[in-house]
Amino acid sequence: MDIVVCVKQVPDTTEVKIDPATNTLIRQGVPSIVNPFDKNAVEAALQLKEKHGGKVTVISMGPPQAKEALKECLAMGADTAILISDRKFGGADTLATSYTLAAAIRKLGTYDIIFCGKQAIDGDTAQVGPETAEHLGIAQATYVAKIDVNGDTVRFEREQEEGYEVLEAKMPLLVSVVKSINEPRYPSIKGTMRANRAEITVWTADDLVVEEQKLGLKGSPTQVRRIFTPAQRTQGVIIQKDTARECVAELIQNLSEAKIV
Template sequence: MEIAVCIKQVPDTAEVRINPETNTLIREGVPSIVNPFDENAVEEALRLREKHGGKVTIITMGPPQAIEALKQTIAMGADEVYLISDRAFAGSDTWATSYTLACAIKKLVAYDLILCGKQAIDGDTAQVGPGIAEWLSIPQVTFAVKIEVDGKKAKVERLLEEVNEIVEVPLPAVITVVKQINEPRIPSLKGMLKAKKAEIKTLSAQDVDADQTITGLKGSPTRVVKIFAPPVKGGGEIIEGSTDEVVSSLTQKLRERKII
């Protein structure tokens, strides 16, 4: 079974701030991590390989430093990894990103299954997985919490708002996974040594047959016109007193504001 997993290196979003004077992102000193949902996708791919045999190929599109993210997946046990990196990709939105990743997958993997995290924690769009599926004209199943592969089809349990839905999908397909699907493994010492020594293959737009008129900013229908810090809520009022007093005071305030 050939599995492709798309990952993204993201800043640890808890640390990202806006410079209020320039309204630009402050990236200095912010650690980079593998998008947590993508770690779950890698873990799921490794588990499926352990069960069904085959190969796990990791693909990321990003700047040269994304090699570190790929190395982490080698340490976890991935068979092959590729960095897709080109100046032509700069400024890609989800439309152009899904196109580029679809080109790379098509070129590099005889895929039975493509796994992605449900969304990246920086952009939070959840659009790239379905986008890849559309470019490759294969089915998508989003928000997976359980995947069982049986020959040329998979049974997938999806985590929805109020219910779980079980669907059957023929392979190949794109499946995006949620956090609850598994607990990503800690890389072994052997894995880490292997990752350290690994040479990471870097491919350009041309290498993956991506049409450069529709990659990067040129190929992106959307434009970010402004970024700004969210309005600060600021600490409110601390209600003090005995249990009875605080409860009375709170309910009174909520009633005055017609909330309860």
């Protein structure tokens, strides 16, 4: 079984800073981690490999420093890792990112299942996985909390607010997983040593079959106009009257003065 996992290196959420001029994340000097949901995706892929055999390839799109995230995935047990890195990819929104990831997956050749985390903690859009599946023209399953493979059929449970939805699909397909699907393993000492010695393959735009106008900022229809911290809410007014009727009357008066009603 050929399994692909898409991972993202994200800023540590306790250290996120925004450039007020460009409205983009400041990554220089900010600690980075593997997106937590993507670790669940790596673990799900490794469990399938251990059960059915095959190979796990981890792909990430990002700057050269994203190699560290890939090495962590190798230390967990992934077989190979590929970094998609080029200045032409800079400024990509979810559409351009998924387009680039899909091109890299096509370059790999064969694949059975593509795993993604349900979303990245720095953007929380949950769009890249489904959009990648659309670019590839394959089935997709989102918010997956359980997965089982029987031949070329994949049975999975999708997490819903009031329960689970059980579905089946044929491979190849893309699956985005939720945190409850598993508990990611810690890298072993042997795995860490192997990862430190590993050479990460790097693909640029020239290595992929892509249309340049669909990459990076050029291929991103989404634009951030402004990022700001909302004003802190003021404390509400406590109404104390002798009767409920008097309380309601004063409440209506306050709402009217505030031009809410």
